Amino acid sequence: MAAKSDTKAKCLLCNADFSKTGMTKHLKACLNKQSESQAESQAESQEKKKPFFHIVIDGLERPQYWMHLKVAADAKLSDLDKFLRDTWLECCGHLSAFNSPQGELEMKKKLKDVMKPGTELVHEYDFGDTTILRVKVIDLREGAAEKKKILMLARNDPPEILCSECGKAQSVKVCTECMWDGAGWLCKKCVKKHDCDEEMLLPVVNSPRTGVCGYTG
Ligand SMILES: [Zn+2]
Ligand SMILES: [Zn+2]
Ligand SMILES: [Zn+2]
Ligand SMILES: [Zn+2]
Known part of the structure; x- marks a missing residue:
């Protein structure tokens, strides 16, 4: 496949375009900005703040496909698995797994029990024609609770x-x-x-x- 390795994406918080490496840096700042403005508007409702992970995911062999997610810290790995299937993977209900360097993780585990900033996991979908994804935790933050456990922050534009x-x-x-x-x-x-x-x-x-x-x- 003659694909260019670098793809851009739009930050879904502010609509600006960034490259793959630029987006990680940008989202740190953009999420800071968001939490500052939320802190102002909800000064009296502190109890609504919830921890979440900022996660970046890309294809191991096709890194031009990537996305940034905001995931509630108490979401389960199975929630993330479902999101990845819905967005990128599902063809015929193949098996999938998350692996840490220590081995396979149980899908019922909560993210906060297996992740911290810097954690890198591997997600495999289909053990025949396997699609391998890298899952990297950028940050653990606090912010206003979202309706959905997993929110897309950015996703690559289709590569050429x-x-x-x-x-x-x-x-x-x-x-x-x-x-x-x-x-x-x-x-x-x-x-x-x-x-x-x-x-x-x-x-x-x-x-x-x-x-x-x-x-x-
Ligand atoms: Zn042919
Ligand atoms: Zn042609
Ligand atoms: Zn932004
Ligand atoms: Zn299939």
Whole structure:
């Protein structure tokens, strides 16, 4: 897949664009700003403050896919697993696991019991055609409780993946029959000339699992 390794994203708190490395730095400042303005508006309702983790997740082999999350500290690993499945992974209900350097973690564990700033975990989805994600904890903070346990703070824009036939246009389909050694990525024009069975084609979607198993987004 001829993808550029750097992708940008919009900060969903303030709508500004940043690169992958710029976003980590920016979100620290942006979350500070948010908690300051919340502190002003809720000076008398301190009890509403809840601890949350600022987490960044990316694809181990496809790091151009990444996202930043705000996750309640008392959310369970199973909540995070479900979020990752819904956003990036789910194709046919494969098994998944979180691993720390010490081994596999139980899904019913709460994040606050297995994470602190600096913690790095690995998430694996599907033990056949595995999609491996890196989960890194940037910070533990306090802020106003959100309705949802997990909130997206930023997510990469779709990376440019040029057609492997003509090399000119963005690919829209990937042929799972041909997708070895970077081949099989097809733009709108080239997909019409492609010989393989139509059922071998998957849509190109904004996920580190694009083109894998039956993943259609
Ligand atoms: Zn921002
Ligand atoms: Zn599958
Ligand atoms: Zn093409
Ligand atoms: Zn093909």
